Amino acid sequence: MIDDGFSPESLRERAEEAGSVFTAEELLATNKMVMMALYSLGGERSCASVFRAGRMLAGFFGVETLEDALHTFCELTGADYDLDRNYVAIESCPECLGYVNAEGAVCNFLRGFISRAAEHELGEVVSVAQVACEATGDRRCEFILGERGEVGGFDTEVDEMTAEDIEIVMSADGRDAVEVAAFKIASEGLLRCALSDVARPMFFRAGRLYARAFINAFDPEDPDELIGHVEEISGSSYSLEGDRFIVEKCLECAGMPFKEPICHAVRGALAETLEHWNVPFKDLVEVRCAAEEDEVVGTCVVKARGVIWKAKRVVDAVKRAFH
Ligand SMILES: [Zn+2]
Ligand SMILES: [Zn+2]
Structure with missing residues (x-):
């Protein structure tokens, strides 16, 4: 910190x-x-x-x-x-x-x-x-x-939330973005401190769970459709270059006062997405985190190691999604 x-x-x-x-x-x-x-x-x-x-x-x-x-x-x-x-x-x-x-x-x-x-x-x-x-x-x-x-x-x-529930979650009701950001940074940031060593696995699992919630709520046909929803909800944008997933304007670390990679929920959500579409991988490691680079809002990169690219048809579908 x-x-x-x-x-x-x-x-x-x-x-x-x-x-x-x-x-x-x-x-x-x-x-x-x-x-x-x-x-x-x-x-x-x-x-x-x-x-x-x-x-x-x-x-x-x-x-x-x-x-x-x-x-x-x-x-x-x-x-x-x-x-x-x-x-x-x-x-x-x-x-x-x-x-x-x-x-x-x-x-x-x-x-x-x-x-x-x-x-x-x-x-x-x-x-x-x-x-x-x-x-x-x-x-x-x-x-x-x-x-x-x-x-x-x-x-x-x-993971039992409906699309309507997610609409409610998004209704900021005329609130000011700076004020919402202040509470987000304080609450999520200090929760990471309070969880200490457990923050990494807990936020990873939380990311998995909310990706599962989006999949259940929106029932997307392909990764493209899911990513469309997530981009709309988060304001971030996602792309794939080789085996690297690039999150531009990453919202997880936006404003967070840390000096190490902290976007565990992003990795968790990605893991859930890959598994949902049967893309095998060994693990997901952070290559770059905007927080670590001292950027208040920036780009985070996650590398998927051990992806079995021979599952080609599905992988192509995932790649198309991350155009
Ligand atoms: Zn209250
Ligand atoms: Zn990030």
């Missing part, structure tokens, strides 16, 4: 650049798909990891009071807050925006953020319960300090 990469100044700068390249819908869709996939895979353990990621953000903000922390958070993400003693409300919550099929409160990142900021101010351990959530139809997301609550979740597996 880049030192200070998650400070408010760094986040704002990165979000401004990512938000000038991608639309709010593109940023939101990928953020929610990858987060929902991680929740699907990890259940309560993922809730705990997202909670820890939120705590880390409050640590990076390094402010004295919960009020200051909320103020900075809302300035970055376009949310509004209301703080009254042990009660916090977040309106236009960036965390549950676009989530579908929530069966309980799902704002674990914010819960973690609030708990850490409150602890910093009060000098003692503070538990936080979420008692209302926009994702379940409440007017705003509400939190009570000093209480423990149920940890929420989703009642539909990501």
Whole structure:
């Protein structure tokens, strides 16, 4: 990770650049798909990891009071807050925006953020319960300090989502791209830190799962059709040169303050796509990642090793798709 990469100044700068390249819908869709996939895979353990990621953000903000922390958070993400003693409300919550099929409160990142900021101010351990959530139809997301609550979740597996569900995930509802980018970078980026060594396999599996969701939801006839959908949803573009898959304007690492290759979900999605169309391969390795090259938005390259090219008919179809 880049030192200070998650400070408010760094986040704002990165979000401004990512938000000038991608639309709010593109940023939101990928953020929610990858987060929902991680929740699907990890259940309560993922809730705990997202909670820890939120705590880390409050640590990076390094402010004295919960009020200051909320103020900075809302300035970055376009949310509004209301703080009254042990009660916090977040309106236009960036965390549950676009989530579908929530069966309980799902704002674990914010819960973690609030708990850490409150602890910093009060000098003692503070538990936080979420008692209302926009994702379940409440007017705003509400939190009570000093209480423990149920940890929420989703009642539909990501790979059972319909095309309509995906439309909802993409509805950024008039939000500002820079604000959506700020929350995406903070939540996904710090989740990688919270997951530590497990980030690589978890994001890979999440990528597989959301590719599976797209395949199930859109039922594409060939890779070409699938890639058309994914390009439309993500705003990235994909091509194939030899055995190298090139992702231009890669959205996974857009704005992420890391110095190593981090586009594991891209590799996972590619693995799922190749397998779906029966293209055998040994593994997928990162050749280039924009994050590693210090590009806020850039090109990532993945090499498919050990592709059995004699499965020629299918491979040709895949190649045509990545024109
Ligand atoms: Zn929320
Ligand atoms: Zn990337």
